[in-house]
Amino acid sequence: MIAASLNSALGRGGLLLMLAASVIGALTIVLGVWQKDRRLLKQAPRYAWLAAAGSVLAVIMMQRALITRDYSIAYIQQVGSGDTPVLYNIAAMWSALEGSILLWGVTLAGFTGAVAWRFRKRSDDELVGWALMVMFVVTAFFAVLSFGPADAFQAGVPVAPDFNGPGPNPLLQNHILVLFHPPILYLGYVGFTVPFAFAIAALVTGRLGEGWLMETRRWALFSWAFLSIGILLGGWWSYEVLGWSGVWAWDPVENASLLPWLTGTAYIHSVLVQERRGMLRVWNLSLLISTFALTILGTFLTRSGVINSVHAFGDGPVGSWLLGGFVVIAVVSLALIAWRGDRLRSPGSIDSPLSREGAFLANNVLFTVFAFIVLLGTVFPLLVEALQDRRTVVGAPYFDRLSMPIGIVMLFLMAIAPVLPWRKASQELLSTRLFWPAWCGVGALVFSVAVGATGWAPLVAFGLGGFAAGAALRQIVLATRRQGWRGFVGRANGGMVVHLGVIMIAVALAASNSFTHSATLELDTDGVVEWGSHTFALDSVTVETNAAESERVLKANVLLDGEQVYSPAMTTYLNQGITVGTPSVRTGLAKDVYLTLEPGAEPGDSTAVIRVFVKPMILWLWIGGLIMAVGTLLAAFPGSKRRRATDAVSAPIAVGGPPIVRDSEQLVTSDPVDDE
Template sequence: MTAVSLNAAIGNAGLLLMLASTTFGAFATAFSIRARATRTLRQAPRYAWLALGGAVLATVMMQRALITRDFSLAYVQQVGSTTTPPLYNVAAMWSALEGSLLLWVLVLAGFTAAVAWRFRTRTDDVLVGWALVVMFVVSAFFAFITFGPASPFAAGPPVPVGFDGPGPNPLLQNHILVMFHPPILYLGFVGFTVPFAFAIAALITGRVGEGWLLETRRWALFSWAFLTIGIILGGWWAYEVLGWGGVWGWDPVENASLLPWLTGTAYIHSVLVQERRGMLRVWNISLLVATFALTILGTFITRSGIINSVHAFSAGDIEGYLLGFFAAVVIVSLALIGWRGDRLRSPGAIDSPVSREGAFLANNVVFTAFAFVVLLGTLFPLLVEALEDRQTVVGAPYFDTMSTPIGLTLLFLMGVAPVLPWRKASAELLRDRLFWPAWCGVGALAVAVLVGADGWAPLAAFGLAGFAGGAAMRQLVLATRRQGWRGLVGRANGGMVVHLGVILIAVGLVASNNYTQSANIPLTVGTVQSWNGHTFELESVALAEDDRASVVSAQVRLDGGRVYEPAITTYLQRGETIGTPSVRTGLTRDVYLTLDGSVRPTPGGDTATLRVFVKPMIVWLWIGSGLLAVGTLLAAFPGTNRRRPTDPTSAPVPIGERMGEGAGR
């Protein structure tokens, strides 16, 4: 029993250390700022180190408890099993509520420490001080949740000798992406705490100018990238594991991660308007508050069980705390914005809707509308239940219908916005700059029609994607022609690389959503079946068993080439059965094989029923995500020696080159 008390005791001690240091840090820093006590203010980073130490300690002890299968802990009883392979045993930490909150706490402590480190030479600055206070308060809240009501180190009921737990949910021990999707997603979710903290600090100090925006530019950018990649990895995981052949199901949990992404994306665009024109101050702060509040609300929605979802963890006792915290965030932020209303009034005006800032504004309206629709659809069952006391479901078809016009509008804006100048654009300028991008769009449309695409909405999407891609390429070509490889870095150019990634993702989504074909194909050993231009031949039905799971798999030769093995796995500890697809990935189409679960094949038998999906362009989702990640790095690249906005853009250009460039315009 000594090991028992060790893991729980040290783990709890770590969480308590974090709770104490962040709570004390928040008070001490706030009082030092009020009392103008510079010496004590300089201590602020130390609380962040202590908190990080506590969080790391707790995480290490949780991992130790999982590795040593310390079944005295309720959490390990819930997700631990002697049969879980080491890799998935590590990931077991975030496979249920308490442990995933611990991961949240770890990431949050990491970000707090990173802020303290980044601004260590500026701890005298009250803006940094207040930002740290906000980080401490948020950390203290989550430390409190994990220390108290949702403790991963709570003792479980006594277990008999030789007890073995069920292990993580089978779906979470089936694919390597389980290692990466949650941590990366959390980096995105939690990362937005940093710009939020600075926004609140700006409101408190009254320094609501552009300074805090510039400080947090890269924090917001990287958080956005992590959130994006995390969401896409989730889609990839769903595709490879869940066996229904899709990447996105508009499930409440998925929506909960999409909501902050939408407002965050709006923010990283509208922030440019404020940096350049000093406008939209209230709007930007509101977007950050919304992004942060929506991560909390999303956690509440998905962790409280108020909305049914296949993703939802079993309900804990934390919904009250989360809802209270959400309310506190919203109320405090709104009060601060109201209090600083006079300073937030911006001097400028947007002269024309047809301008760069006009396009950013339109982008923001569309993204906010998108977020609103997703939120409405997600919460709608609650509304119906409250008013009419009956159950309803709002599912994928609703969101698909609503997101079609929104997505098309966004693609159109992606095409037009990059060529627009600030202030005002003339018709002549548009005619000149949009010419080749528009023909790119026509080219994409022609290709789509040639390869057999139909339906007005997908075709419009392909055409607009080509248009947007042309506009992004135009910017990159002009910039690289002028500056060489440096034309790929910087926010405007890196942003265009991100746009190209997003366009690939959009094309992949549109194509795979609209042109997937599927069929149930009964197979017999020795007979070749053909469907949709592919041939399928069943070689055998095999059974593999170990003490963790029993796997029935069908060996299917696809197109006379490689053998694929879709399987049905039964996890013995939990008694759950899940299907595991087997996918042939190609540049233009994936062939996605699953075993039809309703007709489970007999091992050693000679028949099996395949469910086959042919899905076009799926691989471009992953390629586009890679491009998006690269683009984000390029956008952040220039580092501290970035050109000052007032400096000339580049060295003088020799006459000959400039003439060559004139020809390109």
Template sequence: MATFGSFALIAALALAAYNLLAGTFALRLIATGGQARISPERLADTARRAGIASFVAVTCAAFALIWSVFTNDFSIAYVLEHSNRALPAAYKFSAMWSGQEGSLLLWAWLLAGYGFVLRLTHKNDVKLYAYAGTILAGIQVFFLSLLNFAAPPFSLLPGYVPGITPLPDDGNGLNPLLQYPEMVIHPPMLYLGYVGFSVPFAFALGALMMRYPGEKWIRITRVWTMVTWTFLTCGIFLGMHWAYAVLGWGGYWGWDPVENASFMPWLAATAFLHSVMMQEKRGMMKSWNVWLIFITFMLTIVGTLLTRAGLVSSVHAFAQSSIGTWFYIFLGQILLVCLFTFILQKDHLKSDHQIESLVSRESSFLFNNLVLLLACFVILLGTFFPILSEYVQDHKVTIGAPYYNAVAIPIGLFLLFLTGVGPLLPWRSASLKAIRRNFVIPVIALWGMVIVALVAGVRPWKDGEFQTGTFYALIAFALAAAVLTAIVSEFLRGAGVIAKQTGKNLFASLVLLTRRNTRRYGGYLIHIGLVIAIIGFAGTAFNRNVEQEMGLHSKMHIGPYDLECLGFSQDSNSNYNSEFALLDVTSNGKPVKVLTTSGFTNLQMTPEKRVYLASQQPQTMVAIHSVPEWDLYVVYEGINQDTGQPIIKAILNPLVGWIWFGWIVIVIGSIVALVPSITPSTAALKIPASATVQAAAGQSALKGGD
């Protein structure tokens, strides 16, 4: 199977190289009107077919690696290093992306898959898709070259001779951190986002090269960006939940360099998805949008570099290797191509209009973009500061969470403010009367929340000292109330108009309103999801924790809960040994009830510590009880060797569940935004004569656009 996989990768590289060279030559002939023995159109089509065939070849290579893992082929060094016989079947898939070579193969396979879809849909715009497909082929050549020459996944064990050299009885096993259900889907989701930004990049660069007329390319690019942004969002939130449930420290985001590497392209892509509306609606920010796409793609390459070059220390990073040099060269080439093409074609990117007023939707989008890019720069600086400091001072100076929190939290709160302001401002300029009418209710909601929070005990001062975290939480709650009020008002205003026109109930009117403009109202749902998640983030300011030894029938008190140790024990299977405690949970003296398959039962929590046999590495399995107000988070820290008693740590994390619920709303909103709006013919409404006046007053809620 190793021979088959290696041959498939060589074939994939040859096909991608032909796609690149033949596609480039064909497009050059078409652009200059040159002649060749074969027509340029025919040559371009053979290049497209080679690109499709390269996907088949990479798929064969991916299948060969997975097959080798499932059949325990320990003659392949990668399989020996990242799998073992007792590894559960689901985690054998995870072995593909657990190491350097396998994760690069996943990158190449997903990239070929995106290219496959693009090349099959080429008839949407043959020339633009030919440019995009050729650029994608260039990216494929880079990653397939890595797999063939720098990080081959099918390398045999050193000195291994088939039939002569004995093979190890078992492998070293999968990293315990990856042996968790979410890790079967988190890395592929993250990679679907990372890799997917290659497609918007290819369209943007191709459209600029061919001086594409009109704005059709930006609409195509927006859809691809929205899809990949959604995948990356899912990847980030799944990674947060994994860190929360597995690492045992009670948090979900530690500003780890690799976490930052996924967050930076997300910020840049979010900026593009907002500013693209200005180009579609007003013909503005054309150069800005092109560079946002270029920057987003380059940040994905930077993120991939961070995990592979050993530049930073991270629980997510692969071992240090010389492969980083390849990425430096590739990143430099991308930057040079983007700069050269932009300078050559910049006269094609002149804006049709200028911002007419600082109080307008255009201005809110511009401020939104600037703040998002500022956040991206701050995170980039913090991530690379240890590298820069080592270069200047010969020793690394690491920047921790306090730096990021000090700058990122105010930036995030300002973005939350802009999220509420944007929908309330009209295009071009806003009158004082319109501002007063649109903002009065959100402002009331803001101050109402401040009063409620203060009464509930959320106060920025304690024992005469100012509490920065509580202050930020208070601002977050107040802004969240204002933003949610503003967005809900937009929904209700439009639904009210439809209800008067059709006689439908409010819910049916909301559905019809959303279907008539899925992009706009799907975007509002995404904003609602982000606001809900931010409410969850604000709960961090009120965390509490207790740690103590717990013998038999010992008790621990935290918040409204009492935990009693009913015992501790050990267990083992073919994959790992484990130690765990059994804890009974009561609240205010009464048993806590939870719903199970057998009905409501008393809550018992079993935090666990595992040691995996193949790797002899430990792993924490956290016990979590979630309710809307908070999470009860319990960690088994191990045995005190002096007393023989387990050490238990309990953390009360307020509002964490809101983060995961917010993520679900974001995904729903993204799906809604990607669904085409119903056409005017299918959305036709029978408007009674008596409703004409009311309909005219609410027309802005029904118009297309954002």
């Protein structure tokens, strides 16, 4: 009990430090701004670091409680077990409601401390001060959640000395990705707090030009990258664990992660127009605020218990807190935009729809419509249940039918936008720049037909994928020919690498969704079954029990194509009495052969029923994600000939020297091949 009280006491102490430091830090900034006291403003970073230290202490104590099986804590009684392997025992912290809020809190406090460190020499700047204040308020909010409705250190009921907890959900302890997917996804979710905080600070201070965008560019870019990687890892986990052979099911919690990704992607594209031309200021602020608000809404959907999902958990009062936070964010943000409306007018306008500005605006409209479609399909069943007290389901056909045309138009824009100049494009210019990309599209279409692809939707996707890839490769070739290896560096050129990754993912999804074949096969040890140009033979049906006698694994050992043995299995977690399937996959560049074991087999049987899926191009999903990550890193570094954008409305944040004032039509943030 001494160790138990130590874990709980120090954990709560860490949360108290996080809460107190956040509140005092926010009050210090408000008082410093009110009194114009630079000394107070310079003290603010210290409170950010104290809050981060407190959150880290709380997490360390939670991990210590899990490792030592501290069953005096209710949360450890729920997710802890002496039979859980070490890695999954670490991941057990975020396997249920209270621990996931704790993970969010430490991530948020870490970002707050990082912002304080990054701007420590400019902490007396009001813009930085207000941004830190916003982050302090959000950090304090999650600290309150961890103290109240999501108390991870709440005392549990007394248990017997030989009590052994059930461990985390079986689906969260049978694949290593559970150790990485949630933290990386949270880095994306929480990371968008930084640009959101600077956006609110710009609205409060009236510095509404392009200066704050430059300060948050990399924060937004890396947050978007983490969110992208987290979503892809979630798809990989679904593919490897759930046994249905898919990567995306339009599950409400999957949609909750997609929503901020869509608005965040629109923002990352749209902000280029504001930096270059001083346009779309209200649009960019709205996108950024929407992205952050949707991360809170997604947390509400996941942690409130209002939806049933393999990803969702929690049915306590935390839902009302999160929904209230979402409403406050929306109301305050809209009020600030309305207050500053007259100062948000753009000095320029789009000269022609056939320009890079026009393409970015069309791109934004598509992403926004897509986000609305996903949001409507996700919350509609909740609205029906609340208003009519009946349950309804919005299934995959709704999302597939509406998302397919949007995806096709997006691929077309990815092909056109990179070759468009700013302001206006002539017909001769377009025909010259689109010549080789168009031929790449034709080549991709011919190749697709040659290998047997059919159906208008996948063929259009393949052709446009080749078209868009040709446009991206053209830009990269031009840049590398002029600058050597530095042609890969910079937002525009790195962005083209990201586009290549996205195109690979789009083509792989089109292929796997359109041309997956499946069959249910009954195998026996005396024969060979042929199906889909493959042969399957049952070698044996075996059972294994782990050393702790907590897991029983029934395997059907299948000889695939007379070569390697693959072993789809049914794993029974004896402490919980739950059985889950474990697929076995042969991965290849062209296709995967995906095997699952159907219920009914017993150890020593000479027959077994398996389900077989042949999935084209699945590996290219993960390759595309890797290329996106590389492209993001390249885009994070400034290209050559980059100049800072400033104007009379937004004085530079940098200390020293008067602001540089340029005509807003001359704002430049470009890479060398932007206008060729």
